[in-house]
Amino acid sequence: MSDQSTPQGGAAKAWSGRFSEPVSDLVKRYTASVFFDNRMASQDIRGSLAHARMLARQGIISAQDLADIERGMAQIVGEIERGEFNWNLDDEDVHLNIEKRLTALVGDAGKRLHTGRSRNDQVATDIRLWLRDAIDTILGLITEFQQAVLDLAEHHAATPLPGFTHLQVAQPVTFGHHLMAYFEMTRRDAERFADCRKRVNRLPLGSAALAGTTFPIDREFVAEQLGFDEVCYNSLDAVSDRDFAIEFCAASSLLITHLSRLSEELILWMSPRVGFIDLADRFCTGSSIMPQKKNPDVPELVRGKTGRVNGSLIALLTLMKGQPLAYNKDNQEDKEPLFDTADTIIDTLRIYADMMGSKVDEATGERIFNVRVKPAAMLGALSQGYATATDLADYLVKRGLPFRDAHEAVALAVRAAEQRGCDLPQIPLDELRAAMAHVPGAVERMGDDVYSVLTVEGSLAARNHIGGTAPEQVRAAIARARQRLA
Numbered sequence: 001m002s003d004q005s006t007p008q009g010g011a012a013k014a015w016s017g018r019f020s021e022p023v024s025d026l027v028k029r030y031t032a033s034v035f036f037d038n039r040m041a042s043q044d045i046r047g048s049l050a051h052a053r054m055l056a057r058q059g060i061i062s063a064q065d066l067a068d069i070e071r072g073m074a075q076i077v078g079e080i081e082r083g084e085f086n087w088n089l090d091d092e093d094v095h096l097n098i099e100k101r102l103t104a105l106v107g108d109a110g111k112r113l114h115t116g117r118s119r120n121d122q123v124a125t126d127i128r129l130w131l132r133d134a135i136d137t138i139l140g141l142i143t144e145f146q147q148a149v150l151d152l153a154e155h156h157a158a159t160p161l162p163g164f165t166h167l168q169v170a171q172p173v174t175f176g177h178h179l180m181a182y183f184e185m186t187r188r189d190a191e192r193f194a195d196c197r198k199r200v201n202r203l204p205l206g207s208a209a210l211a212g213t214t215f216p217i218d219r220e221f222v223a224e225q226l227g228f229d230e231v232c233y234n235s236l237d238a239v240s241d242r243d244f245a246i247e248f249c250a251a252s253s254l255l256i257t258h259l260s261r262l263s264e265e266l267i268l269w270m271s272p273r274v275g276f277i278d279l280a281d282r283f284c285t286g287s288s289i290m291p292q293k294k295n296p297d298v299p300e301l302v303r304g305k306t307g308r309v310n311g312s313l314i315a316l317l318t319l320m321k322g323q324p325l326a327y328n329k330d331n332q333e334d335k336e337p338l339f340d341t342a343d344t345i346i347d348t349l350r351i352y353a354d355m356m357g358s359k360v361d362e363a364t365g366e367r368i369f370n371v372r373v374k375p376a377a378m379l380g381a382l383s384q385g386y387a388t389a390t391d392l393a394d395y396l397v398k399r400g401l402p403f404r405d406a407h408e409a410v411a412l413a414v415r416a417a418e419q420r421g422c423d424l425p426q427i428p429l430d431e432l433r434a435a436m437a438h439v440p441g442a443v444e445r446m447g448d449d450v451y452s453v454l455t456v457e458g459s460l461a462a463r464n465h466i467g468g469t470a471p472e473q474v475r476a477a478i479a480r481a482r483q484r485l486a
């Protein structure tokens with residue numbers, strides 16, 4: 001490489017000719033991004049190779065230049081893979097580091113690579129390539145999580161659990177039905193990521209600094225080479241907006257919000273006061289002082305990490321809001337929140353898919369789930385909250401009592417049960433009738449067949465429509481879900 005120097009004798013910057021003094025060390029560190037954007041190195045190289053091929057095809061650089069660039073890049077890929085590449089703060093960012101090394105390796109061809117291109121369209125392209133890969137990883141992991149949830153839900157399609165509203169026992173549901181709520185949530189999450197991917201997958205390259213370029217470029221060719229669905233149609237917009245990254249962070253916030261809700265439930269269910277489940281030991285930790293403790297650290301951390309993911313969304317929104325067209329250096333701040341969000345979501349999904357998962361015990365052939373359900377505790381809780389009161393009201397309505405009167409009659413029956421210290425199915429028929437005596441029309445509608453609707457099984461089985469909790473419907477929902485994933 002020719003030894004370029006600044007007038008002061010320092011190392012040359014790619015843009016240094018116009019400057020009469022070098023930047024201070026603090027400014028250099030402050031403005032550099034190489035130590036976090038170098039994780040886009042492979043995307044940067046892919047983008048550069050596609051650009052170089054286009055330049056050669058259009059006769060803007062020679063075939064020999066292209067061959068030199070390809071040879072140099074192949075060597076750089078190897079150096080990076082082997083950890084031998086020397087990332088240098090003086091060269092500011094991933095783009096300049098790689099370009100400088102290329103020029104050192106292949107000479108003038110390296111200097112021609114940047115023809116018709118700017119770091120502004122280059123970085124926008126790199127981020128989109130990087131994010132597209134991250135989204136594909138996330139979509140795969142959501143599916144893994146969902147498969148685990150489906151197995152657990154199937155195993156518990158008929159296991160009764162108290163359904164809560166206001167954290168008070170409301171109506172019986174099955175544990176499988178409850179879990180399938182999270183399947184639906186994450187199904188929408190996957191749709192959001194897939195939809196976001198469409199807008200990520202458009203090519204900014206060719207926009208150059210902001211206005212396009214005077215060279216006869218072929219953007220469609222580059223788009224095709226890099227697997228983009230189309231090109232970005234306005235050069236100013238293409239180099240400056242980061243809405244696609246914001247969308248990704250918004251989808252991530254919703255996903256981790258859903259996982260945070262599930263985490264809160266696992267934590268609650270695992271509390272000894274509730275005792276609905278136990279979690280496999282490897283997702284929990286002990287206390288350094290209290291020997292008896294087994295804490296659900298993984299779900300707690302997921303709940304906690306929701307904060308940083310939401311924070312990154314706000315960071316990117318705030319980063320964008322005051323920026324005039326087109327590119328501003330502000331945009332360099334997009335990467336850390338974006339990378340952190342993707343890393344957090346990927347790790348969280350990986351660990352969650354495992355936590356909700358199961359394995360078959362080789363000795364017994366039995367499937368062992370990491371979430372160990374305690375059906376007796378769930379059923380016990382169900383017998384404490386008059387969970388079938390609505391079923392009793394529905395029973396009266398089906399016999400012709402207006403719903404509001406039935407509601408009142410059942411409220412009186414609940415009060416009687418409270419006084420007796422028992423649940424509704426334990427009250428003898430004459431006492432049930434007596435309790436609702438002054439609701440006109442209630443008593444004569446109470447027959448001894450009422451007890452079949454007051455049981456948990458009867459209550460569950462009766463909600464037999466799409467979206468309902470009847471075990472038959474839960475199994476159908478799981479079958480539908482499996483088909484969708486297939």
Ligand code: ARG
Nearest residue numbers: 033093119120123329331332
């Ligand atoms: N490191 C910069 C970024 O992340 C690359 C683009 C720099 N362009 C510029 N004109 N300074 O956005």
